[in-house]
Amino acid sequence: MSDLTKLTIAAARDALRKGEVTSVELTSACLTAIDAADTLNAFVHKTPEVAESQAKSADQRIQAGEAPDLCGIPLGIKDLFCTKGVASQAASRILEGFKPEYESTVTTQLFDAGAVMLGKLNMDEFAMGSSNETSVYGDAVNPWKVDDRQLTPGGSSGGSAAAVAADLCLGATGTDTGGSIRQPAAFTGITGIKPTYGRVSRWGVVAFASSLDQAGPMTKDVRDSAIMLQAMSGFDAKDSTSANIPVPDFEAALTGDIRGKVIGIPKEYRMDGMPAEIQKLWEDGTAMLRDAGAEVRDISLPHTKYALPAYYVIAPAEASSNLARYDGVRFGHRAKLDAGDGITEMYEKTRAEGFGAEVQRRVMVGTYVLSAGFYDAYYNRARRVRALIKRDFDQVFADGVDAILTPATPSAAFGLGEMKNADPIQMYLNDVFTVTVNLAGLPGISVPAGLDAKGLPLGLQLIGRPWEEGDLLNVAYALERSAGFNAKPAKWW
């Protein structure tokens, strides 16, 4: 078989079952593609020995019959997931040299299902960023290229997006705190879903903002997202916010039949200055769902405007607390100390050296909004606004809306370095359409739906009811079939 790395997970699963290909062959093809793609800087820790050994075991399991769907499928793992004995740095200098003594629940479940780990993927430091430019490993590069500029694959799961779009792996894990799966998926023409908060265990995933963080798959199409999400989901006693409810068969939900489904179009997402191309994409997507038999309804989510400012209180506040553990005592980097330095100097120097500028900024903003005298004015007010944002969604779902269609991002991928001198808030605006979903704990999926005038991919986002990922994936599947997006980046790397 040619072009093994271009296979979807579903196609590879079927080929493996029929004996047309082995996991060892698939894995070897991916490892070769990865070695030829160092320019993209997507894989930052390669694990060929792990991959080859897992592939051999997977082949035996497939031959024995009854192997799970992901058995033998080569995947990339975001650097935020702790993987036993393999560098897991969250793209930060402060975790240099850290090799976990344990395996995250998500990777444990993937490996139990027979998946193969090719290596760890680039990302923004501690998942804080929207362009993969805050990584200690340097920028990940978007395989899409339309002129002499190198483009961002988005962030924070930029390496995952680049790796899947460039066919270096069949799928990848991502995490999403404010849009970190959906925005990079949109920038690279792939599919990514953030499930309902509590669907996937956070145990062993380096924490950024614990009330918002969720892991999810980033894949070549909607079916693959359903297959991979299935394997990642489920109750975990080690995550106190994990939901103890059954995981339905997500792939079985993909019928493509959305007749009678009510799709909400929120007027507040029609932002001033929205590029005409994004507006048109959104209208086209709306028409596609209507043509597929859905009922399209205008809806209002009145507190949308306040989602980003609420996020930029809550996420830094939680980050300042979570990142307090990086103190140079138990793991990772410790600064060299001068004579007479005490423990406070050790903390301060270690954290100044170990954290990059954006991480330092967010930790300090979080420290400020939680400090005595400001806690009520900032943190508690943001949590109240968050309750109102969730109430907006509860209301439209109670009125019978099944899913909500919005653009995934306010623009196509931009050039690396182009935002360097911009105000941090300009970068934060990348998440304007996605961040509401994290604040409300809902499932959201980004589906590639078209190209802009320059030939860069654009994505649409669908937002679903809590715990209804199956239904949401099915609407996404109908949209995917109508949009017929099959463009791939031309190989230049």
Added chain:
Amino acid sequence: MSIDTDTARRVAKLARIKVEDDALPALAQEFSAILGFIEQLNEVDVDGVEPMTSVTPQRLYRRDDVVTDGGQQDRVLANAPDAREGFFAVPKVVE
């Protein structure tokens, strides 16, 4: 709200991040811009709205209060920058 360099210095200290004096004015300016953006939240009427504690309507999962793990000192210390005689080692903390 405008943040001055003294406030920036105090926040850096609270966060235990060393910031050189000459970097404080730029940091204060960035804080001011971010906090200015956050100030929009004051427009929202939040009277009678409880601050959200959990996004899903569930109580935190609780397990039985029993020992489930332990006895792995070597693994706990394996990633420490400085571990001696079974302990994490840090600079002297006695005042």
